Amino acid sequence: MQKVKIPISIEPAKAALKRMTYDGIIVKGGLTRLAEVANVLDDHITAAIECGVDQQGLVVVKGKASANLELTCQRCGGDLELSVSTDFIYTPVRNAAEESEEPIPEAYEEIELGEYGEINLIQLVEDELMLALPIVAMHEPEDCSITEKDMTFGELAPEAADEKKSNPFDVLKQLKN
Numbered sequence: 001m002q003k004v005k006i007p008i009s010i011e012p013a014k015a016a017l018k019r020m021t022y023d024g025i026i027v028k029g030g031l032t033r034l035a036e037v038a039n040v041l042d043d044h045i046t047a048a049i050e051c052g053v054d055q056q057g058l059v060v061v062k063g064k065a066s067a068n069l070e071l072t073c074q075r076c077g078g079d080l081e082l083s084v085s086t087d088f089i090y091t092p093v094r095n096a097a098e099e100s101e102e103p104i105p106e107a108y109e110e111i112e113l114g115e116y117g118e119i120n121l122i123q124l125v126e127d128e129l130m131l132a133l134p135i136v137a138m139h140e141p142e143d144c145s146i147t148e149k150d151m152t153f154g155e156l157a158p159e160a161a162d163e164k165k166s167n168p169f170d171v172l173k174q175l176k177n
């Protein structure tokens, strides 16, 4: 089945009235910030988004997104494949700094509307995926090419090398020769 592309921007108010749903893909070329921190493995990521109005009368943009990524393991420096997925609920606000008359449920994140009452869906999904990334990407210990033992060794080695380099006696030795 051919997947549809998620529109770059939508007008949430209109989309909510029509109860629009978008189930599709975002090609990786559109995710430049994500591409800076991870290698997007497929040519796209997937996202499903639905727009509606909640019981309180707030416009909501709800969805999920997932991506297959390759990160660099912070322990061994090797490639680390990771599937990242995220769920989100946004409610658009005119001005994020202003207090809205209606209290916004805590489960909702606020997203500021653009000049024309639009939001950038691609940016929103990208933000969510970036937030879903691990703070420190690392293999599971059993999958990592560096074991705990190597790690201790690895940490000590550069220090030892530095000490040797800055050993004043080595300099003296060189001068004597």
Ligand SMILES: [Zn+2]
Pocket (backbone or CB within 6 Å): 073, 074, 075, 076, 077, 078, 138, 139, 143, 144, 145, 146
């Ligand atoms: Zn590793």
